[in-house]
Amino acid sequence: MLENLLKGFIIIVFLNFTLISCSKSEEEEKPLGYLQEESNIPDYDNDPIYSKANPKNLPTYWDIFVESAALYGVDLSDITDVEFISEDLSGGTAGRAIGSCHDYVKIQVDETIFRNLTTGEQIFLMYHELGHDVFNASHDGGGLMAPNVRSIEYTLFQKEVEDFFTGVDYVQWTDEECEFIRELLKTETQ
Numbered sequence: 001m002l003e004n005l006l007k008g009f010i011i012i013v014f015l016n017f018t019l020i021s022c023s024k025s026e027e028e029e030k031p032l033g034y035l036q037e038e039s040n041i042p043d044y045d046n047d048p049i050y051s052k053a054n055p056k057n058l059p060t061y062w063d064i065f066v067e068s069a070a071l072y073g074v075d076l077s078d079i080t081d082v083e084f085i086s087e088d089l090s091g092g093t094a095g096r097a098i099g100s101c102h103d104y105v106k107i108q109v110d111e112t113i114f115r116n117l118t119t120g121e122q123i124f125l126m127y128h129e130l131g132h133d134v135f136n137a138s139h140d141g142g143g144l145m146a147p148n149v150r151s152i153e154y155t156l157f158q159k160e161v162e163d164f165f166t167g168v169d170y171v172q173w174t175d176e177e178c179e180f181i182r183e184l185l186k187t188e189t190q
């Protein structure tokens with residue numbers, strides 16, 4: 001009699017224990033799995049490089065451009081003559097590369113327009129303009145250097161950045177084109 005009671009008690013305790021441990025592990029796993037899923041979707045906001053871009057602090061776009069280039073073995077750390085100029089560009093232009101075909105980097109930004117762009121558009125625009133100034137890259141390469149500002153999906157943008165820095169989508173202006181650009185910039189920025 002006592003033996004049976006004891007057996008029953010042990011079984012009950014055991015069942016309870018498994019039930020508790022079961023529900024406990026479920027509780028632990030569910031929210032964790034949910035959180036992991038949320039933060040694992042890569043986007044501009046959680047990307048280790050792009051998330052450092054700050055539209056209210058324009059030089060941060062130079063910093064992330066340098067970091068992106070380094071990912072593909074392109075070292076831009078010796079370039080120090082870099083300037084972002086806030087300018088009313090009117091006519092819907094958010095940014096302009098005016099250091100193209102020169103040995104400096106100078107980007108004009110209409111901050112009123114720029115700040116209203118999405119994060120993806122802002123980063124695309126800056127990488128595009130810096131592509132002109134740093135590498136004298138023309139629009140002919142397409143991809144990152146395609147001449148229209150567009151909202152760009154994160155994964156596609158990553159591919160375009162890779163193709164640019166690895167030279168797949170990259171065509172440099174010819175000397176003649178550069179001469180023309182220098183003349184154009186001279187008259188336009190006077």
Ligand SMILES: [Zn+2]
Binds near residue numbers: 128132139145146147
């Ligand atoms: Zn352009």
